[in-house]
Amino acid sequence: MISQLSWKIGGQQGEGVESTDRIFSTALNRLGYYLYGYRHFSSRIKGGHTNNKIRISTKPIRAISDDLDILVAFDQESIDLNARELRSGGVVVADAKFNPTIPEGIDARLFAVPITKMAEDLGTSLMKNMVASGASWALLGLPIEVFNKAVEEEFGRKGPAIVEKNIEAVKQGAEFVLEQAGGPLEAFKLEDADGIQKLFMIGNEAIGLGSLAAGCRLMSAYPITPASEIMEYLIKKLPKFGGTVVQTEDEIAAVTMAIGANYAGVRTMTASAGPGLSLMMEAIGLAGMTETPLVIVNTQRGGPSTGLPTKQEQSDLNAMVYGTHGEIPKIVIAPASIEDCFYDMIEAFNLSEQYQVPVIVMTDLQLSLGKQSCDALDFSQIAISRGKLVKDAPALEGHALFKRYEFTNDGISPRILPGEKGGIHHVTGVEHDEVGRPSENAVNRQKMMDKRLGKLDNLAIRDALRIDAPHDNPDLLVIGMGSTGGTIDAAREYLAEDGITSNHVTIRQIHPFPTHLLKPLMTSAKKVIIIENNATAQLAGQVKMNVGLAEKIESLLKYDGNPFLPLEVYKACKELS
Incomplete structure (x- = not known):
């Protein structure tokens, strides 16, 4: 039995790839598996290759997988574009309609299923996604009743007749492939999940x-x-x-x-x-x-x-x-x-x-x-903080106005909402004085600029840096932002197997930059590798400008439209270490 598996479905946009993925992953979620999905799609409503990939695991995961175990293909293009990801002994479930073939050099088992014909025999080719889903679900040996429940929820609003036809499509796909395979594939049998449904x-x-x-x-x-x-x-x-x-x-x-x-x-x-x-x-x-x-x-x-x-x-x-x-x-x-x-x-x-x-x-x-x-x-x-919001402003004498932009020690002025008694003030996009009146006075201008720009001097958000630093003087400090964190962690597992020590920082407060938090971590590392999805190393530029230590920094950049994979991060880090 295995603890994780990767599944992908591919076809033309508008063929039901998205709904197939949604039902398949919903059923897996109900069994308690951890899931991480990534959707590759074209910038058009219909047509153009699209695929959805799901990584399934008994443990928490935050990255797509390097390889692929099962590929469900609605056309030959999906096989040609994605078969290279298949691990040795992987499986392709494809529509027999287009006479599918596995590219030369790919060690994978092909199950040609009459997906479109079965769907048409049931009344509409639109149900081919359910035939395909049933086939791939059956190969995993997972309980079909859980999948059928997900089908009911997906199509229930369309009435019981539609639900029954889709469940029948699932059944026919499952029965056909199981007859071809001689039963569920033992090499793809997942360990039982914890049974706790996760937020998904x-x-x-x-x-x-x-x-x-x-x-x-x-x-x-x-x-x-x-x-x-x-x-x-x-x-x-x-x-x-x-x-x-x-x-x-x-x-x-x-x-x-x-x-x-x-x-x-x-x-x-x-x-x-x-x-x-x-x-x-x-x-x-x-x-x-x-x-x-x-x-x-x-x-x-x-x-x-x-x-x-x-x-x-x-x-x-x-x-x-x-x-x-x-x-x-x-x-x-x-x-x-x-x-x-x-x-x-x-x-x-x-x-x-x-x-x-x-x-x-x-x-x-x-x-x-x-x-x-x-x-x-x-x-x-959850805690709501509205800052210096004034509810009961003191009464103003004569024609005095509320000091909406009052100079204060922390640079943050009292704020009052329109209509509040005693809160009348000017609001303008030009430079202004404490009550908001336009002002070009040089002394006032400098004071207002200093007031505004000084407000964030001591800002520190929750987890400004997300730090995983088990080593005092690591070979590498790997820095990323946004979605790269899980991929970096997966790559670090490979690095550890090679005896390369690494710490990991995800920068979450981009501006103002948390220099004082990052500098000690960079100083202690032998080399720093910054990973980002752009061509000009923008995050690295921020680090060099705010922290320095440019001589330690190497960049790993990817800007071809695809996210990083753990294996490519590992290989690059190993080469740069």
Whole structure:
């Protein structure tokens, strides 16, 4: 028996690949397995190769696997593109309709199943995904009743007749392949899971849930891959809590609406990807100048311009840190797990109001769209902090105005909501004095700049660095951000087998940079390797600028649209060590 297995389904976009993966993984989740999924898809609605890969394990996992055990293929292209991942003795379950063949040099067993014909005989070719699912599920020897329950939940809204036909499709696929194979394959039999159903979601859903828990009641946004699922989640959930989602005409409207709503006292967010973030830059400066709380989620994808809208990249870091003209305080944080996506949204809303600054939550496509198991969320950790929000302002004499931008020791001024008695003040995007009146006075200008920029001097978010440092003087310190953390940990297991000692840091507070926390870890390591999905080593640039020690630093970069695999990280680290 084995403790983990990798399964992939491939075909043309629109063929049911996504629904097959969803039902298959849902059934596995019900058995208590840990899952990590990654979806490769084209930037079009229908057509173009797509595949979904799931890693299945009896233990927690946070990375896709290097190899593949079972490939389900709806066309020859899926075999040709993905067969190289198959481990020796792997299995291909393919539709007999296209006379499937295994490429030369690949040691794999082929099961040609009349997937389309069986589905058509049952009434529609649309059910071929259920035939294929039944075939691959049967080879694993897992209980079919669990899979059928997942089918019922998927198709129940369409009525019992549709459910019965799909269950019959599963049955026929299973029976056919079991007859060919002579029963379930012993080499692919998984150890029993713990039976405890896990939370199973994509990062974008966790972001939406975290926003809801943080008290967000309005989302203004424009749809864009790979951020749209945040909108889709909150469209369903926010109305149940008295909130709403507004789809704006563009990202400029989205961010300015969010600024206005936050000014009025409603916790509001927007979410986008690189192209949308570019359009928001002037408004982010407005939030910085007016010291209005603002939360933005940026789900990174391949750029520039339209770039690779459905592929992995981490190339917006510099835009998030340096974007906007002039100089404003802002916070950029980077979740590294599904759990982080939830908790970091709560922290982002709190930080934005405590410091009265824009907070950008930086994710990437792999984290935002990869579906993963996660432990139960601890709602007792949720605490709402609205910072220096004034409820009962003292009465003002005569025509005096409220000192909304008052100079204070910590640089953070009292904030009051529109309509509160005694709270009248000016709000403008130009430089201003303590009550908000426009001012070009040189002394005032310098004091206001120092006030704003000094607010974040002592900022330290929860887990600014996620540190795994078992060694005092390791051969390597491996640094990453976002979704690379699990992949790095898997690669370090290989390194340990070779006798190479390594520590691992995931940087979660991107800006302001946690120099004092990272420097001792870098100093103690013989060499530092920074791993990131971009072409210009943006994270390494931040490290060199803020920490120094450039002579120790090597970069491992990947910018072909695909996430890192553990084996390629291991090989690169070994070569550089």
